[in-house]
Amino acid sequence: MKAKNVREVALETLLAVEEKEAYSNLLLNNMIETHRLSERDVRLLTEIVYGTIQRRDTLDYYLAPFLKKARKLERWVRVLLRLTLYQVLYLDRIPDRAAIFEAVEIAKKRGHQGIASLVNGVMRAILRQGVPPLENIEDEVERLAVATSHPRWLVKRWVEQYGWMETKRMCETNLLPPKQTARVNTARITIAETLDRLRQEGMEVSRGEVAAEAIQAKKGNLANTEAFRRGWITIQDESSMLVARALGPKEHERVLDSCAAPGGKSTHIAELMNNTGQVICADIHEHKVNLIEENAKRLQLTNISARTLDSRRLGEVFERETFDKILVDAPCSGFGVIRRKPDIKYAKTEADISSLAALQREILDAVAPLLKKGGTLVYSTCTIDHEENEAVIAQFLNDHPEFSPDETMQQRLPEKVQPYVRNGQLHLLPHYFGSDGFFIASLRKKV
Numbered sequence: 306m307k308a309k310n311v312r313e314v315a316l317e318t319l320l321a322v323e324e325k326e327a328y329s330n331l332l333l334n335n336m337i338e339t340h341r342l343s344e345r346d347v348r349l350l351t352e353i354v355y356g357t358i359q360r361r362d363t364l365d366y367y368l369a370p371f372l373k374k375a376r377k378l379e380r381w382v383r384v385l386l387r388l389t390l391y392q393v394l395y396l397d398r399i400p401d402r403a404a405i406f407e408a409v410e411i412a413k414k415r416g417h418q419g420i421a422s423l424v425n426g427v428m429r430a431i432l433r434q435g436v437p438p439l440e441n442i443e444d445e446v447e448r449l450a451v452a453t454s455h456p457r458w459l460v461k462r463w464v465e466q467y468g469w470m471e472t473k474r475m476c477e478t479n480l481l482p483p484k485q486t487a488r489v490n491t492a493r494i495t496i497a498e499t500l501d502r503l504r505q506e507g508m509e510v511s512r513g514e515v516a517a518e519a520i521q522a523k524k525g526n527l528a529n530t531e532a533f534r535r536g537w538i539t540i541q542d543e544s545s546m547l548v549a550r551a552l553g554p555k556e557h558e559r560v561l562d563s564c565a566a567p568g569g570k571s572t573h574i575a576e577l578m579n580n581t582g583q584v585i586c587a588d589i590h591e592h593k594v595n596l597i598e599e600n601a602k603r604l605q606l607t608n609i610s611a612r613t614l615d616s617r618r619l620g621e622v623f624e625r626e627t628f629d630k631i632l633v634d635a636p637c638s639g640f641g642v643i644r645r646k647p648d649i650k651y652a653k654t655e656a657d658i659s660s661l662a663a664l665q666r667e668i669l670d671a672v673a674p675l676l677k678k679g680g681t682l683v684y685s686t687c688t689i690d691h692e693e694n695e696a697v698i699a700q701f702l703n704d705h706p707e708f709s710p711d712e713t714m715q716q717r718l719p720e721k722v723q724p725y726v727r728n729g730q731l732h733l734l735p736h737y738f739g740s741d742g743f744f745i746a747s748l749r750k751k752v
């Protein structure tokens with residue numbers, strides 16, 4: 306497939322993201338499969354799609370003065386202009402004229418000569434005059450929001466919760482491409498051997514930075530390796546790997562993972578238990594439950610069982626005080642994973658945060674009776690919002706005096722993250738280690 310067609314595929318993908326058909330990572334995978342792209346084209350497509358989404362609001366700010374005279378633009382024309390300007394401003398290795406030429410060709414093919422002239426005219430004017438400076442924006446919250454392409458309400462909320470400097474760092478880090486990391490199935494293979502095998506497959510890999518079982522790849526796709534097919538590795542972010550460690554499952558225990566699909570943490574828990582005991586997984590979505598089973602099979606873990614269940618009703622399925630450990634890896638707004646799923650920042654609203662917090666409290670309330678006395682309950686999210694994190698835990702502790710914060714969690718976590726643990730709660734922001742933003746709280750049920 307020629308580079309020209311890659312940009313058409315990019316336009317199609319971006320339009321589907323705008324229509325909210327699915328998250329960009331899923332749409333991109335579908336497109337890559339449908340169009341059978343070469344590795345080089347996959348890289349360019351990925352860069353253009355993620356980059357254009359990541360910088361959407363900045364690109365619109367830059368385009369605005371050049372579109373004043375244009376009549377109402379069709380959505381696809383705006384998206385085409387965005388992805389072309391993205392290449393011109395942020396992709397050094399692509400000559401401006403090549404990016405503009407391709408855009409004009411697409412405009413002719415998809416529209417007509419008039420649209421092609423508009424696209425050409427706007428892009429040439431930007432090359433001549435340059436884009437408007439961000440310094441023109443007086444309000445500093447607004448300026449940061451436009452410069453890093455986050456909704457203003459979200460930046461304002463983070464400034465209130467974390468202060469200006471942390472917010473600025475977080476917004477800037479969210480623009481970087483995500484790291485590619487994986488967890489080694491240490492029940493079956495050592496880290497050193499995994500690294501060797503992956504290097505033999507042509508991958509550029511090293512140990513991770515935070516979690517003991519983590520490796521990272523600079524080049525190549527870990528999901529396309531023999532090591533992955535053989536069940537030696539699982540694609541997972543390093544922050545995510547800390548959750549099973551925080552839970553600290555032991556051999557022969559009975560563990561409940563109440564929001565388990567696709568099983569990233571359940572399989573880690575099962576590995577840490579050396580394939581003994583029972584990891585019982587629940588998830589509300591049947592199609593996702595199948596993924597847990599597929600992953601367990603690939604990793605050759607036989608101590609996992611998965612069922613389609615609503616965690617708010619688990620009391621109807623399981624006896625009280627039957628689990629040694631329970632994980633609630635709750636559905637959340639996902640603001641810690643913007644690097645990986647950039648469309649999240651435009652898709653979620655403040656109202657979503659409040660309704661998610663209500664759901665999170667409901668799930669916690671429902672699973673609490675199922676834990677044995679002396680057992681551990683871990684609550685985690687891949688968001689960094691107080692309302693879904695510490696506020697949920699504060700409310701839970703208030704409503705459940707039989708639980709208390711578990712101070713021992715700190716010792717189960719890698720030394721590097723220990724300074725970020727307070728009162729049995731770990732807060733990781735994306736710029737600390739370049740991993741996902743995460744919240745993990747451990748609670749102990751009194752004996």
Ligand SMILES: C[S@@+](CC[C@H](N)C(=O)[O-])C[C@H]1O[C@@H](n2cnc3c(N)ncnc32)[C@H](O)[C@@H]1O
Binds near residue numbers: 571
């Ligand atoms: C953060 S994801 C879990 C990720 C998973 N723990 C992993 O590491 O691969 C949250 C999951 O909760 C599920 N979910 C949402 N509401 C639920 C409910 N009421 N009961 C059970 N699962 C639910 C979603 O389908 C989603 O798979």
